[in-house]
Amino acid sequence: MDEHLRTIEAGLQVAIAHRHEQFKIDGPKKQAERALTVLQALYELADRPIKPDTVQLMLAGDGEPLAEGADGRLVLATRRADLQARTPNQSVYLDNIAHHDITFGIGPAGTGKTFLAVACAVDALERQSVQRIVLTRPAVEAGERLGFLPGDLTQKVDPTCARCTTRCTS
DSSP states (O other): OHHHHHHHHHHHTOEEEEETTEEEEESOHHHHHHHHHHHHHHHHTTTSOOOHHHHHHHHHSSSOOOEEOTTSOEEOOSSOTTOBOOSHHHHHHHHHHHHOSOOOOOOOTTSSHHHHHHHHHHHHHHTTSOSOOOOOOOSSOOSSOOTTSSSOHHHHHSOBOSSOSSBOOO
16 A cells, blocks of 8 residues: 555655555665565565554564464564463453553453563564663552551652662662
């Protein structure tokens, strides 16, 4: 679709001309090579309609897009080869993580929310879509009672450094 080509042109500041299955990419070498990589990846996905979100994701990261299994479910590239969604809700969750910048996972304990989110982060690191993973903790009480810890609520929730006894800014 020409819409996808225009998206690639705008995202990578290149010009793409095509006639049938032949493409000509004009622009700086690095961006032209990146556009070629994206076009080749799209060609491999061309057996079914390609969503505009998929093209945007390919342009956003420097690595390859998330792989899909034969049944259409996302397969994560981690050391565990069998890491994929096991329930329909997990499939929706992984799809939302892959296609949206922010995803909120709400549900009962033990359903794989944190596990799948971390697996997606590791997958993005392995695909070189990201350069680092930043782990954070909630800045507000997340349902657990913090009443038995010493200090007031600010001291219980604010992060502290192992070297410091006060809030660390380094």
